Amino acid sequence: MDHITNVNDGLYMATTKAPVNIAVVKYWGKTNEDLIIPANDSLSLTLSTEHLCATTTVAVGKKFREDRIWLNGKEESIRSARLQNCLHEIRKRSQEALRMQNDLPDYTGWNVHMCSVNNFPTSAGLASSAAGYACLVQSLGILFHIEGDLSGIARQGSGSACRSMYGGFVAWLKGTNPDGSDSVAKQIASSDHWPQMRVIILVASDAKKDTSSSHGMMRTMETSTLALHRVENVVPQRMKDMTGAILNRDFNKFAEIAMKESNQLHAVCLDSFPPIHYMNSASWDVVTLVHRYNRFYGTNKLAYSFDAGPNAFLFLLEESLPEVLAVVEYAFPTTARGVDFFRGSPAVIGKLSDELKNFMNISPQQDAVKFAIITHVGDGPKPHEGPDAHLLDVHGYPK
Amino acid sequence: MDHITNVNDGLYMATTKAPVNIAVVKYWGKTNEDLIIPANDSLSLTLSTEHLCATTTVAVGKKFREDRIWLNGKEESIRSARLQNCLHEIRKRSQEALRMQNDLPDYTGWNVHMCSVNNFPTSAGLASSAAGYACLVQSLGILFHIEGDLSGIARQGSGSACRSMYGGFVAWLKGTNPDGSDSVAKQIASSDHWPQMRVIILVASDAKKDTSSSHGMMRTMETSTLALHRVENVVPQRMKDMTGAILNRDFNKFAEIAMKESNQLHAVCLDSFPPIHYMNSASWDVVTLVHRYNRFYGTNKLAYSFDAGPNAFLFLLEESLPEVLAVVEYAFPTTARGVDFFRGSPAVIGKLSDELKNFMNISPQQDAVKFAIITHVGDGPKPHEGPDAHLLDVHGYPK
Secondary structure, eight states: OTTOEEEETTEEEEEEEEEOEEEEEOOOOEEETTTTEESSOEEEEEBOTTTSEEEEEEEEETTOOSOEEEETTEEEOTTOHHHHHHHHHHHHHHHHHHHHOTTSOOOTTSEEEEEEEESSOGGGOOOOHHHHHHHHHHHHHHHTTOOSOOHHHHHHHOGGGGGGGSSSEEEEOOOSOTTOTTOOEEEEEOTTSSTTEEEEEEEESOOOOSSOHHHHHHHHHHHOSSHHHIIIIIHHHHHHHHHHHHHTTOHHHHHHHHHHHHHHHHHHHHTSSSOOOOOOHHHHHHHHHHHHHHHHHTSOOEEEEEOSSSOEEEEEEGGGHHHHHHHHHHHSOOTTOSTTTEEESOOOOOOOOHHHHHHHTOOOOTTSEEEEEEEEBOOOOEEOOSTTOOSBOTTSSBO | OTTOEEEETTEEEEEEEEEOEEEEEOOOOEEETTTTEESSOEEEEEBOTTTSEEEEEEEEETTOOSOEEEETTEEEOTTOHHHHHHHHHHHHHHHHHHHHOTTSOOOTTSEEEEEEEESSOGGGOOOOHHHHHHHHHHHHHHHTTOOSOOHHHHHHHOGGGGGGGSSSEEEEOOOSOTTOTTOOEEEEEOTTSSTTEEEEEEEESOOOOSSOHHHHHHHHHHHOSSHHHIIIIIHHHHHHHHHHHHHTTOHHHHHHHHHHHHHHHHHHHHTSSSOOOOOOHHHHHHHHHHHHHHHHHTSOOEEEEEOSSSOEEEEEEGGGHHHHHHHHHHHSOOTTOSTTTEEESOOOOOOOOHHHHHHHTOOOOTTSEEEEEEEEBOOOOEEOOSTTOOSBOTTSSBO
């Protein structure tokens, strides 16, 4: 009964925090839409919940008349097929858990109330479904006494959520079983494996998403004549190379593969019909800036990655952080510059040498970036405890 | 001696006009950089010289002390390897011609003066090398009495120039001979085969090219893991399908392949490392607009194609021209709108119905397009004659 709050004999509750993750070998396309089985393996970094996380409270109540869910303060439909799949799997696994340990209270027949919030602005276009589903599944797993890997359940909520079930550097293996049972996440290295790794998220001003990732990847798989070649012939080697780069802490190689993977994701989007377009002119300003920075040093000291939106995820080592922040500050001035521009970890902005500035030949882009979040690799979902931890009140309703 | 002006016994001259072409199955990448042998076949439409053309005068003079060339009023180095290859081939073929017809004046030992101008602004970022080399090679071919196909020589000046050696719909076959001797252009259909075909060129305001096509395609062939798959597995079928669409005058199919080819060219550019980026936000506005227009009609009535720059080439049938011009005028207002915005063929601007306008939901982009050229499919290079035709004076120097 660890991490479960027994409010009364008719109401149990658990709350967790779960991280977002950013892929450096990209997931884009499924072989099974219902089970969410991906067309290829992928690999991501789990980001610290200090700066970006979802928090979810799940309550199971004898008196609840139906399953209900509230996201960011608003009740949403419980009928979503993906949510139903997750709840179904949880209840099935719960029965198994009860058969193993019959001293546990059996409330698998009761209904659940679920309440989830993100600590980052949803308008920023940062993928929230991965953290959200990871958090939901982790909370449900605790509440229903489920032991072992939950990533296969999180996967059925939102594919990349399975990678948020672990901290550090995480692979999502597509698996080979048609039922998806071996399509799960595996930790490649823990969050303290490469402590110098830093991530800066540059939130683009115009971060509205035109094509959802689900629709986008479906269109790519159906129409791109390059996507299948990527899936079958390019990604397997990149998974090996990226795993090696991470295990060897080879930043130059890590950066190269991360950038090539981001570029290829957007290339197969462009090769879709009609073409899909997520990177905007601010994204391209970042690409240009990163390649010029690396050319100055003759090695990759900085990498970019873009998901299904214009926001840039920059990867770098701690030693480069002050200078890179100076470059970012110079390249993306904002009219409202202030304490709010750099968020997350404290920003120690270094000096931008004239030599570097002249070499990079940057044209500053006013207000192209709204704000930046400085963060690092972090752990997987964690129970969130304490008197005010729960998002649901003693009756099981949102506070 | 047809089309040759005998200025005096020591000075002969010939002038031609040659067209630009726009590929609908794209050329991007060589298997031999020196001989300019392409990695795949390509297919293009030759555009009318009425609106866009190069004009070149070539003179051969007993007293000329060296070969010289002037482009758009400025003398350029004669040392370019590509230019030397063309001159070398011309002189070789000229010897053969002389052996066949020994009543011709032999001036193969003399030097040449070459002078070429384009009738379109070079700043517009419209590829001028194809028309330029086609024109140069055609003029030299006339002057040196060379019979037969000259596209293999034009190819060595600028790959896509070989397609400008014919009018109408033209394929460039990569060939199989290592010496490039069968890498030549062939006419698929003449310029009057599909008289309803129209082309609108939307010249983007910010048309500066970052990466030259030569460097870009070399980078793609060296670094893209998708490009080889395109070349080997995608293009052959598209050549067949596009040839069929043209021969059957199937605009819906023609448009689909043209757009997919454009998208895939830019996809392999994005998959290059560092990535290559030619389409800007105005280009993407055009892409969105075209797909919405086609969705309104439930068939492809309009197609786009982009080369190594942000300018859009629109394809459409004559019947759609008035409405499409109305869409363009509405979508791309300019502060300096006037007679100068629509150039080329006379613009009869139709009515934009509220139904179409509402369906398309366009956000007009002020000054994103500088001007538009309305044109159509045209013929290959033609001799340019008459008292003022030549660009060189009676001494063989630029007028």
